[in-house]
Amino acid sequence: MKKIAIQGVKGAFHQVAAEHYYAEEEIEIIECLSFNDLFEVVENGQADHAIMAVENTIGGSILPNYKLLRFSNLKIAGEIYLKISQHLLALPGVSIMDIREVYSHPMAILQTEKFFRQYPHIKLINAIDTALSAKEIADNQSKTTGAIAGERAVELYGLDILAKDIETINLNQTRFLILKPNNSVFTSSNEVNKASISFVLTHKKGSLSQILSILAFYDMNLTKIQSLPIQGEEWEYEFFVDLCFDTSEKYFQAINAIKPLLINLAILGEYRQGKRILNT
Helix, strand or coil: CEEEEEEECCCCHHHHHHHHHCCCCCEEEEEECCHHHHHHHHHCCCCCEEEEEEEECCCEECHHHHHHHHCCCEEEEEEEEEECCCEEEECCCCCCCCCCEEEECHHHHHHHHHHHCCCCCCEEEECCCHHHHHHHHHHHCCCCEEEEECHHHHHHHCCEEEECCCCCCCCCEEEEEEEEECCCCCCCCCCCCEEEEEEEECCCCCHHHHHHHHHHHCCCEEEEEEEEECCCCCCCEEEEEEEECCCHHHHHHHHHHHHHHEEEEEEEEEECCCEEECCC
């Protein structure tokens, strides 16, 4: 049985994503209250793999997670895209007008804040996790507190749905990365058609456009490019890029072509492009 580390407690969207990704395997969920803890439990052997949210179609990229990945000993081994349906939860018998505070993860609040504009009496408060916010309502039996979470939390913690599908955009998806210890080697395979890399550019005019031109020459499809400031360096940035490709041969050629032009090129993972789970 594989041990899979998730951020949050049982009932979180991380668990739902893990169960879809490992649908043909028996898994044990290892709960982590922070993403830092998630990396730590895999690196010290308490979990075999981890699953980590990295971006959302409404909230955008979870930037701190890129830094955690970049300086960890873990590699991306896969991905999955999960439709996120957010609900307003409370104890049975509580109405939405009884609610004074609603807790949830900051990304969940960001995805649903438009809904709460019609309820100015409700204060939105950032919490560690969606499912943990739901669990704490059940544990404390609070009748003036609500949580934004998914349907799995309803089942686990005996809550009612006061408002269903409250996300601002209906097609609300989160991309999750599957992380494993850095002890595997990429081999040419038809199953592998995506890679995540990071790099720092040299101080030359047009250096980024040169890199992008080379990647285009080798038929690399850039599905994401993200920059993050380098701490301690004034106006210096590290770029994180996702590449999709048809053949591993062209991918290797592209990497070899750009390597001499870059500083600190890192391969964050080579894997199969993930499925989109739209019915959860």
